[in-house]
Amino acid sequence: MPIGKNKCVVCVTDEDDNKKETISYDNTYASALECAKSLKAKYGGCRAACEATGSLWQKNVDAFEEAKVPIVLANPLKNKWMIQKSAKTDKIDAYVLARLLRLNALHTCYVTPRHLRGPKLLQRHRVDLVQKRTKAVVALRDMLERLDLRLSDSGSRSICGPQCLDWISRQAAGHIEGFILRQCVDYVRHLNGQIDEAERKIAVEANKSENVHLLMSLTGLDYFGALLLDTEIGDWSRFPDPYQLVSWVGMCPRVYQSGDSKHYGRMKKDSNRRVNWMLIQVAHSAIKHDPKMAVLYERARRNHPYAIAVTHVARRMIIVAWCMMTRREKYRHVNEAMYRKKLRKLKSRCKNA
Incomplete structure (x- = not known):
């Protein structure tokens, strides 16, 4: 389903990739909901894929979810190499998305909960x-x-x-x-x-968030940073282990491996830059106020320049944050006095709001 400012195109295929029909509708919530209900009534147990285009996809995803039609959000950058370049139209893109969805070969994006x-x-x-x-x-x-x-x-x-x-x-x-x-x-x-x-x-x-109160126990993380982490990551359980979260944040180097040869390059760029930036700021504070992180920084500083040593600390902190959220417990080395001070500051800001 390619998304445009005014129109959306839907291509319906069967199990053999044969086109059943191609329809278009106005890019509004009401039109998307009407289209989703009509497709469900006509084809029964169908599923859909929507192209992630700016913020235009949100109303369409919400409409299809309201109609109880399973829908995924396709990543246009990662799916770009699969789409033929000889011709580019919305109908062709809709058909290609339908084929990739049927083959379970579609690169998808995470849809943040409402x-x-x-x-x-x-x-x-x-x-x-x-x-x-x-x-x-x-x-x-x-x-x-x-x-x-x-x-x-x-x-x-x-x-x-x-x-x-x-x-x-x-x-x-x-x-x-x-x-x-x-x-x-x-x-x-x-x-x-x-x-x-x-x-x-x-x-x-x-x-209002219990997750924010847990994350604030991490040294250097206030309510703003905790809420940013929680809202950007969303469902923490979608990462089976902390190292996948580290990769998503961009705190690990690129790997080039062939046969017995393996080379580690620069840090990943296709990551969430907001979370990456926040973790670097938190790491600067943790180095000064958290003895455990200070020891880790000093160890990394022996063999690496300052910036890379700080990244080592930030990487450890996102791993700790994942463990805290999955186990539903506070930071084990929390500075209780500083933690209570952050909670008082949060409540004070809420009173003045």
Whole structure:
């Protein structure tokens, strides 16, 4: 089922790969639900495959699940080499997806459960806001250099703090650069407000999750990081062992093996970059505050540069997190005082939300 902005194409085949019919419908939830119900009534025990295209697939998957039609989400990048390149149409793609589904040769994507989609979207929204603020701060620093202004004169260490922003807005009045400077300040203030509001909402969602409370016992992981891990990974049991999760996160090197020859390359790039980034940040904190992780870091540092040694710690932490979630227990070497402090901070943020 190729997904377009306006239309979706469905190809129905039998057990011998013979086309039964090819239909199209409007890319709306109501049209998808009507199509799913009609296919189930006409063909009985059928199953479907939907192409993962942006966020357009979500309404179609929800509709087919509502109609009790089993549906999987196809990974277009990994299935691309299986599709013929001589011609490219939605009807051809729909037929190829139907054949691959029948042969059980379809590379699929994980579909996040409905109750985690909202918190997951909220997490990514907050990350986007922070990235926008970072770009605005870079532009702000550039204007300060043009006007030969020093942040040390503001009396504040943080350029995003209210004291520093008030000081910047009073500088260079009447100049074109000053006008641009004040607009940059207003934009940063606006983003600060949106980020603070998003973080309060994230705290409320995190406080509802038992998984978040368990993950917060891991050194260096607060409610934001714990919720990010839980929403991005989703069902922890879909990984039979922690090393498959390590591969999914991208904390293992690529392997090139042929015969008796085996070579390990750079770290995998086809991974979840959000979880990878979060684990690296957590590892930096764990090295300073967790004796067990500090010992692991020192051991790795003897033979590897700093960045690789930190990756070793991050890899161990995701393995520990998998064990915690599958066994439903807290981190065995938890710092109780720090853990209680993180829980109090979470409850305090929820009260102010």
